[in-house]
Amino acid sequence: MDRDKEQVTAEGENSSNKTVVITGAFSYTGKYATRILLDRGYRIRTLTYHPERENPFGDKVQVFPYNFDNLERLTETLRGASVLINTYWVRFPRGRATFEVAVQNTRTLLSAAKSAGVRRIVHVSIANPSLESNLGYYRGKAQLEKEVFESGLSYSILRPTVIFGLEDILINNIAWFVRHFPAFAIPGDGRYRVRPIYVEDMARLITNAVEQRENAVLNAVGPEMYTFEKLVNLIAEQLRRRVRLVHVPMPLAYLATRVAGWLVGDVVLTWEEYKGLMDDLLARAGPSTGETRLSEWLAANREQVGRRYASEVARHYARTTSASERETRGYASAAVDR
Numbered sequence: 439m440d441r442d443k444e445q446v447t448a449e450g451e452n453s454s455n456k457t458v459v460i461t462g463a464f465s466y467t468g469k470y471a472t473r474i475l476l477d478r479g480y481r482i483r484t485l486t487y488h489p490e491r492e493n494p495f496g497d498k499v500q501v502f503p504y505n506f507d508n509l510e511r512l513t514e515t516l517r518g519a520s521v522l523i524n525t526y527w528v529r530f531p532r533g534r535a536t537f538e539v540a541v542q543n544t545r546t547l548l549s550a551a552k553s554a555g556v557r558r559i560v561h562v563s564i565a566n567p568s569l570e571s572n573l574g575y576y577r578g579k580a581q582l583e584k585e586v587f588e589s590g591l592s593y594s595i596l597r598p599t600v601i602f603g604l605e606d607i608l609i610n611n612i613a614w615f616v617r618h619f620p621a622f623a624i625p626g627d628g629r630y631r632v633r634p635i636y637v638e639d640m641a642r643l644i645t646n647a648v649e650q651r652e653n654a655v656l657n658a659v660g661p662e663m664y665t666f667e668k669l670v671n672l673i674a675e676q677l678r679r680r681v682r683l684v685h686v687p688m689p690l691a692y693l694a695t696r697v698a699g700w701l702v703g704d705v706v707l708t709w710e711e712y713k714g715l716m717d718d719l720l721a722r723a724g725p726s727t728g729e730t731r732l733s734e735w736l737a738a739n740r741e742q743v744g745r746r747y748a749s750e751v752a753r754h755y756a757r758t759t760s761a762s763e764r765e766t767r768g769y770a771s772a773a774v775d776r
């Protein structure tokens with residue numbers, strides 16, 4: 439038996455194995471979850487497309503690139519870990535990063551986790567996933583849930599609606615538009631709903647799921663639910679801005695966001711995202727699993743929210759270091775610290 443296999447067997451039998459691999463530890467939700475896990479004494483490795491990104495954890499987190507095209511290497515970066523936390527997904531298709539590719543990459547990740555001896559996966563999905571959905575995001579997420587169910591790994595699946603926090607995109611960018619424009623376009627009647635969860639509450643659900651053993655599927659929803667129109671009103675009120683809400687047909691609102699996207703160099707909201715929002719998919723009934731109220735959080739953070747436009751394209755598509763440079767800098771081949 440080689441050293442890696444011995445290691446996995448030994449750690450697999452030892453319930454105190456505290457090595458967790460989390461995707462996107464320097465990105466949004468993953469950063470909050472990583473902070474909690476480090477505080478709880480876990481050893482953390484992360485998989486990311488941005489290994490060169492400045493990170494708040496320094497050398498407390500071991501960094502590896504995703505390596506979806508190299509199953510062996512990907513497996514090595516997972517070996518010796520007891521739990522995989524998967525946040526990886528793409529918000530909308532762009533270039534080669536399509537929903538289909540994200541599904542395939544996640545399948546590869548699951549397969550690597552199994553080969554590496556990982557025993558549990560905490561998988562971040564979405565509220566209201568459906569295999570029958572004509573929206574690629576919701577269909578892809580449902581396909582992955584099925585893969586997780588059938589993986590043979592112990593699992594916890596979390597289904598968030600919208601995750602709000604200082605780095606979030608939807609709520610922050612509504613606030614940014616409210617700060618900068620005298621009017622706000624509400625697509626349709628504005629009565630479709632949003633039930634957001636706070637990012638720290640979400641991170642707590644993720645990290646608690648690491649410590650549980652049973653299989654579970656949990657909606658990640660906060661205590662407050664708003665119609666979209668009320669949500670925009672609430673944000674304007676908390677920011678102390680007067681803004682006129684103008685109801686417009688969805689295609690017109692979409693066109694307006696295309697123009698705004700061109701101005702800010704981002705994809706503000708896709709056609710599919712409009713459909714998901716207006717089909718009530720960002721809401722979910724049932725008991726709340728998050729505690730933080732959006733209204734109170736906005737009141738406490740009114741000075742910061744919406745000060746800067748949060749760009750998905752800048753966050754995920756601006757390349758600061760080429761793959762070969764990263765390879766040269768040793769990320770891809772860095773040894774796994776066990």
Ligand SMILES: NC(=O)c1ccc[n+]([C@@H]2O[C@H](COP(=O)([O-])OP(=O)(O)OC[C@H]3O[C@@H](n4cnc5c(N)ncnc54)[C@H](OP(=O)(O)O)[C@@H]3O)[C@@H](O)[C@H]2O)c1
Nearest residue numbers: 461462465466467486487488525526527528599600601754
């Ligand atoms: N944010 C929300 O409001 C929300 C709502 C419902 C569900 N979710 C789900 O929650 C999970 C975490 O969301 P998040 O907003 O916190 O994500 P995130 O941190 O921005 O990204 C999570 C991971 O996916 C990778 N990633 C994101 N976009 C990518 C792209 N276009 N191409 C390649 N890799 C990409 C990131 O890579 P890097 O490490 O290189 O950054 C990171 O490792 C996701 O599965 C998402 O579907 C989020």
